[in-house]
Amino acid sequence: MQLVLEKRAERSAFIALASPVLAIALTLVTMSVFFLILGKNPVTALYVYFIEPLTDSYTLMEIAVKASPLIMIAIGLSLCYLANVWNIGAEGQFLIGAVTGSYLAVVTNGTGAGPWVLPAMLVMGALGGALWAMIPALCKTRFGANEILVSLMLVYVADLILDYLVRGPWRDPKGMNFPTTASFDPVATVPVIMDGGRLHAGVILTVLVVIAAAVMLGRSIKGFEIRVVGAAPRAARFAGFSSEKLVIFTFAVSGALAGLAGIIEVAGPVGVLQPGISPGYGFTAIIVAFLGRLNPVGILVAGLFLALTFIGGEGAQISMKVPLDLTKVFQGMLLFYVLACDSLILYRIRLLTTKQKAA
């Protein structure tokens, strides 16, 4: 007996919808096994992870705050991946966006600057992220260098630039030697939009980005071009679409969105520039993009779900003494199951008996 893949004549629409649900279900089953191994009651643990955060308005807001950067970055990544461009360095673009945006907050600190500061910071952050993303894009289009490796190497470099700045030139002199800038002035801070939590105006920007991406992908020539280049590069060449320009475009947009997410994060929930501003948002966003099947609305839902695992994981760490790394394990596992289940959209699995094999 042997298991084989058989190409379906048509994509299975049913499995396309059921696949993420199946993937989440399989992840939950595997998680339960992990909890049993760790000696915890799986039912209680799953409750703490996935239900408890939804029962309290504060944690609900926290989920939105965590989901916001994930969704924003994943939208940009989905454009890249649809076009078969592999930007893996969103984490670096996020950090550089935080750095370039923070520059204005640092130089205007305590000068009584006007309300122009925050919008200018957001623009700087997006520009910084886009410029950082241009390095792998140009290395690829000009020299044919692998964009996966280049964009990833730049994550480490971005991390070190941030580290250098907050330990050196930008360090708060009154900060007791901690590696952090001075707290941002109110004009350099993303305003909170709801009392009793950290829900900030950046979340609204994220929703706007989701809508803009949905319109662009569904209704514009650019969106069509992205899909064609990704799905059928030869056809795209005949249609006169330049894949080089599209590499630049998708990298620029995804870098800008990651950078914007970065500056919103430091000017909002964090409030200062310091090391460790990202719990791996740029990498988790890759999972969000795939779980949301590279579709803006899907990404919105997937981002909220992944944010739930972050918040639930923190809750489980405190109340059940479950290690925080478990959340990362689940996120990686989820990506595996999503990819595996997606395979069933194009293929069906058949069990071959020895007799059939011989025939």
Add this chain to the structure above:
Amino acid sequence: MGLVEAIIISIIAASTPLLLAAAGELIVERSGVLNLGVEGMMIMGAACGFAGAWLTGSTFIGALFGIAAGMALSFVFAVLTLGLAVNQVAAGLALTILGVGLSGLIGAGFVGEKIVPAPQLYLPVLTGIPLIGRILFGQDGFVYVSIALVVGIWWFLYRTRGGLILRAVGDSHTSAHALGYPVLKIRLLAVLFGGGCAGLAGAFLPLAYTPFFIPGMTAGRGWIALALVVFSSWLPGRLVAGAYLFGAVSILQLHAQAFGLGIPSQLMTAMPYLATVIVLVIISRARGAAGSVAPASLGIVFVPDR
């Protein structure tokens, strides 16, 4: 021991994990599979290798644990990419994310623990030779394994029938399949071999390089190993040169810091990563003129027709 001798010895130590991981990935890519999960398999090798050595007190068993961990993760990758025809780039990334999480989970209990580092070879007369004695005859076992591995890979690829078949599978899976070679089986073996090498490379770090485990201690070495395979044009000989070059860059940045040249330490730490980018650009540019030398089926999903 002179300074030059000390520097060369430390360069060899820094190069060894890169060489081990890259050698394994070379075989994987020669079979036509792109496994981007090297970093994840390495960090798992580091965590499990340390756990194994700490529990048994034996470096050798620790190394075996590391190899097993790398192979286990690569098996998951193989099931996805070979069995379920999943996109190799996405599956490789998933492997790294999972490996980083799992290693943190496994390694958490061992942070702060110490083990006895892998012993260095000592031969009565040979090791005592000034200058070259310690460099040639005074390393730990990992170093000799890494060299033997590359020589073995070269011999396998170019001097055996199996190597010929492996290269054929990587260059055209459809032709190899038509000739009756079991493409998926050969790729499975290649992926497992690569996983074992990455696991061993990871295990080297806590077992021989530093006698303790810290989360994230691979620090991107798995990705640099991937870049080295591109750098080497998929040739084992050049892989050795590349690995030692990178080892040298990462050691010289440490020495430059020690001399205190007034350069920010972060810039020096960034050197290996920047060097990777620069090398990729130079190599890719040179190759653009000469045409691609990558295995032709690299990264392309294969589903056998029946």
